[in-house]
Amino acid sequence: MGKREIRKREQREKKRVAAERVDVLFTLAERVFPYEPELSDRYVEIALAVQRKAKIRIPRKWRRRYCRRCHSFLVPGVNARVRLRSRPYPHVVVKCLKCGHIMRLPYLREKKERRNLWRPRRARSESGPSEGSS
Ligand SMILES: [Zn+2]
Numbered sequence: 001m002g003k004r005e006i007r008k009r010e011q012r013e014k015k016r017v018a019a020e021r022v023d024v025l026f027t028l029a030e031r032v033f034p035y036e037p038e039l040s041d042r043y044v045e046i047a048l049a050v051q052r053k054a055k056i057r058i059p060r061k062w063r064r065r066y067c068r069r070c071h072s073f074l075v076p077g078v079n080a081r082v083r084l085r086s087r088p089y090p091h092v093v094v095k096c097l098k099c100g101h102i103m104r105l106p107y108l109r110e111k112k113e114r115r116n117l118w119r120p121r122r123a124r125s126e127s128g129p130s131e132g133s134s
Pocket residue numbers: 067068069070071072096097098099100101
């Protein structure tokens with residue numbers, strides 16, 4: 001195995017470990033929130049620092065659980081308001097009640113699957129009248 005492959009493998013391992021740490025930190029943030037919400041915010045800061053350094057994405061699961069502006073840990077019904085909207089595209093609206101920041105998170109994937117399930121197969125022959133013979 002060449003040096004390059006080893007390096008690549010190391011990078012992948014680093015990212016995996018970072019993703020795990022991010023998950024642990026958010027889990028902790030959720031756990032301590034009822035007692036010490038400031039500590040939750042601290043965990044979010046650390047998780048975001050890990051995320052930035054490793055250049056990974058915040059897992060889908062936690063993406064709507066922190067404010068992108070003030071970095072507070074968000075709990076729907078406590079310090080965040082969550083609404084579903086289908087127009088102009090399906091998305092979740094999360095409002096941070098601490099700083100008022102509004103985030104729109106699309107959830108296209110789930111919706112697209114459903115749409116494909118329900119969409120009827122349309123025949124091509126429905127087009128205009130003077131199409132000639134085709
Ligand atoms: Zn905020």
